[in-house]
Amino acid sequence: MERKIEQDESWTDSGIDSFKSIPRDQYPSLETSEKDKQGCGTEERLDSAYVSSSLTTDSLDDFIDKCRISEATECECTEEEATLLTTLTEDGDTILHLAIIHEEEDFAHQLIELFPHELLDIQNNLYQTPLHLATYLNQPSVVKKLLVKGVSLDLQDQEGNTPLHVACERGLWECACEMVHDVSANKLAHVTEAQNWRGLACLHMATRHKHHRLMRLLMKKGVDLNIQEGTSGKSALHMAVELHDVSAVTLLLNKGANVDAAMFNGCTALHLAVGRQDASIANLLCQAGADKMIRNLEDETALDLADGNDDILALFPFDDIQIMGRTVMNF
Structure with missing residues (x-):
C-alpha cells in the first residue's frame, strides 16, 4: 500500500446505538458540512465519527482502490494494510464496523473479503458485531456476504x-x-x-411488533410456538392477546400454538382476553378449544374476570348466569 489512510487519536465510533434516536433521513453523510453535522438531531450522538473521524469518502475510495480484490488473484495484505484492518477505535469498532455504519456497502464487501475469518465476529464496546450493524441498518447484501464467510448468528449485543x-x-x-x-x-x-436480557426470543420480538410476515417465516422454519419469555412466562399467543392482535392470534392458533399454555402466574390466553374484555379474541380461543375452567394462581377462572360483560359471559356453558340477582343468560 503506497499511501496510508490518515488516522489520528480522534478516530472514534461507538457503533449504532445512537441511531435509535435519530430518524434515518437525518443521518449525516460523510460529505456533510460541520455546521450541518452539528444541527442534525436534537441529541448528542454517541457515534462521534461523524464529527471527529478522519475517514472521508475519498479516503474510503482510496483504500478500496489500493486493496481491490482480483477475482483471479488471492489478496495478500501488506503489514501496513493489516495494521489498519485490525485497528480498533476507542469504542471497539473495526474499519468494517465503520464502513457499515457509514453505509459504504461496496467498501464493506471489499473489507469482508480482506478480513481474516476470526476478525469478522469482533464485537465493539456495545457488543455489536458487523452482522448486528448490517442488520440494524438493513443491508441485506452485507448480511449475506458475512454469512457466506461463516460469521456467528449466536453473538448477543x-x-x-x-x-x-x-x-x-x-x-x-x-x-x-x-x-x-x-x-x-x-x-x-x-x-x-x-433470549435477550429481557427474556424475549425472536418469535416474541416479531409478535410484539406485529410483524406477521416474519412470524410466518419463523413458523415455516419450525420455531417453537410455545416458547416462554423469561420474566413472566408469556408465550407469543399471550402477547398477541395482550395486543388485541386478532391476525396474530389466528395465525398462532392455526399453526398449532397451545391455546391453554399458562404463564408463571397460571394465566392462560383466555384469562388475558377476558380480563381485557376482548370478546372477539376470547371467542377465537374458545373455538380453538380453550379450557374455560383452568384456574390461575389466584384461584380464578377466566369467567371470574368477565366483570359482567354479556358478550363474554355468553361464551361460558352455564345453564343460568346471574349478576346481582339478574339473569343475563338462559340456556
Whole structure:
C-alpha cells in the first residue's frame, strides 16, 4: 500500500446505538458540512465519527482502490494494510464496523473479503458485531456476504439481542431471510430459542411488533410456538392477546400454538382476553378449544374476570348466569 489512510487519536465510533434516536433521513453523510453535522438531531450522538473521524469518502475510495480484490488473484495484505484492518477505535469498532455504519456497502464487501475469518465476529464496546450493524441498518447484501464467510448468528449485543432478534424487532424481512436460509434445524433452533436480557426470543420480538410476515417465516422454519419469555412466562399467543392482535392470534392458533399454555402466574390466553374484555379474541380461543375452567394462581377462572360483560359471559356453558340477582343468560 503506497499511501496510508490518515488516522489520528480522534478516530472514534461507538457503533449504532445512537441511531435509535435519530430518524434515518437525518443521518449525516460523510460529505456533510460541520455546521450541518452539528444541527442534525436534537441529541448528542454517541457515534462521534461523524464529527471527529478522519475517514472521508475519498479516503474510503482510496483504500478500496489500493486493496481491490482480483477475482483471479488471492489478496495478500501488506503489514501496513493489516495494521489498519485490525485497528480498533476507542469504542471497539473495526474499519468494517465503520464502513457499515457509514453505509459504504461496496467498501464493506471489499473489507469482508480482506478480513481474516476470526476478525469478522469482533464485537465493539456495545457488543455489536458487523452482522448486528448490517442488520440494524438493513443491508441485506452485507448480511449475506458475512454469512457466506461463516460469521456467528449466536453473538448477543449489550441488550442480549442476536442479529435475528434485531431483524425481528425492526421487521427487516430480507435480512431475516438471509439469516434463516440454508441453516441446519439444530443451529436455527439454538438461535431462535435464545433470549435477550429481557427474556424475549425472536418469535416474541416479531409478535410484539406485529410483524406477521416474519412470524410466518419463523413458523415455516419450525420455531417453537410455545416458547416462554423469561420474566413472566408469556408465550407469543399471550402477547398477541395482550395486543388485541386478532391476525396474530389466528395465525398462532392455526399453526398449532397451545391455546391453554399458562404463564408463571397460571394465566392462560383466555384469562388475558377476558380480563381485557376482548370478546372477539376470547371467542377465537374458545373455538380453538380453550379450557374455560383452568384456574390461575389466584384461584380464578377466566369467567371470574368477565366483570359482567354479556358478550363474554355468553361464551361460558352455564345453564343460568346471574349478576346481582339478574339473569343475563338462559340456556
